[in-house]
Amino acid sequence: MDIRGTDHIELYVGDARQAAFYFGTAVGFQLRGQGGPETGLAGQRSLLLTHADIRMVLTTGLTAAHPAAEYVRRHGDGIAVVALEVDDAAGAYAELVARGATGVSRPRTWTGAHAEVVTAEVGGFGDVLHRLVERRGDRDGFLPGGIEVTAPAAAQRPLLAEIDHLAVCVPPGQLAETVRYYERVFDFAQIFTEHIEVAGQAMNSTVVQSPSGRVTLVLLEPDATRRPGQIDAFLAEHHGAGVQHLGLRTDDIVTAVGALGERGVRFAGTPGSYYDALEERVGPVDAPLERLRDLNILVDSDHGGQLLQIFTESVHVRRTLFLELIERRGARTFGSGNIKALYEAKERELAAAAAVPQGVTA
Template identity: 80%
Template structure:
């Protein structure tokens, strides 16, 4: 079984068209296809968006019984499916079930004139599923016969690929979740850490597919310390889920400036953070005044530098948010930025009139 990459993610949302408007106009995704009852997708409306190698499906249930409707009622808008590209979806499904995954949807084949796509679904974490996808023929087709494709335009692409997904699990479930991805999916543990900040603490473990193209940062709050943002996420999301989506860019300064002009709101960073930045990470190949104006964070590991920034959540429950990340050789997730993000997130929550719940250090590192 060869898990190559993330094929796409699917968000279950209350209003797919409204969500698509935000991701299109603000974040720069393009509408590439849509499907619904008229294309055989019963009781749902799905819109396919893409940017670079990132493909995102937004799905709204049209009946109260549809899985998307039930998901939104419990969790709010959020990532419900992380689809994995494999050589043989049917074979991968059988192997994963043999290893202990719960089979949810058996292999289904979608056939068109120039393409064949096979999908199957197994359990992941919480209510999030993994969809196994194998593609043959025209890779421009998403689900032949079920999603009507729209030609792309020539607009600029600010985002390149999904760098990682940060997954929050309830206290006591981290080790079990790590074992699940190691023993069932064949992922490797590449990093583990216990972090304490401002009276809060959390555990994290990064697991990664053998290809290196699928990375999950698994987070668990330490409830022996005072509650923080992971606790707030678990409460508002009603359980485990994707806390944020890390999107890689080749030019974070241009990407952040462009998205900010379109209305995307980013977490602020204290101006004093930049006073000692180059003393901590070395010379940065970007004007410090520009980084300060945009709020971009910088860290360094043995491989090089990492530039990153986090959006404010666009959801009413203040759960899922985005990270923009530019890797200049760095392979880790920004541990040195923990304190700066902690302060920025406190201000964001206070400004929103909610109880101040501290951010996890992992919001910087992931």
């Protein structure tokens, strides 16, 4: 099956305009278009945002019966649709359903003056759907007659480049089944798998990727035999499987993090002692260590090279969805070495603090 890449993602949110304000002012996305009842999208308001090659749709249900309203009620704001670019949406839909996918929306053609788009939808993981998108003509048309592009892209230096991956949490016991589903139905292949243990917590991770290499899912499952951790917390707050974070690739993470931080994006902190042992763990890093320390940027390595990464704090009330910025310098993995390194760094800081006599400031 020819899946070229990720065409766009769609978030179901409680307030599309409020979400657009954050992604616009803080993350640097541009509002490019919108759709709603007046364009044939009954019961919803959708806003189209773009940044470089990343396209994001924010949709709010205007009635209690709309799927977006039901999704938000159950899961909170989150990624509800991962749209896949294909050559033949109708053919792909028929093939996927024949292989065992649940058909959700049959092929539909959207026609405009300069573009024609065919879409169809099938089930993915949890309540997340995959929208198959076939584009003909002007690619800026997006969804003619549904979500109309109303503003050209303003000139800007992009801080982000493209969607690198989506990290997906599934309940205990469902990882193997989910992996088989993507292998059997979508022709994805396993490219990485591991068991991660730290501080009495543990998780299993398997990465699956489309044959084109342009769509990557990092599938995470908590180890139910160990004490609960962050994956368990996500599943409890989200009420089931879903996208925990969206990985966005950047060509210059130091510049991107500095700029987004000035715009109001809050990033997860890193213990200072993490950087004391960094080059011993990953080798020489082609970036000023003090700058990485100031910005809380993490570094990991694999047989292909290094990667630099950082995670934002969640801005959602359930704290279930956040962003990752990642710069790849040859590495193809996803920074699992940082999980243990961060824990060990925190332990060193706690030990150092405990060694300071009472009444003395370290």
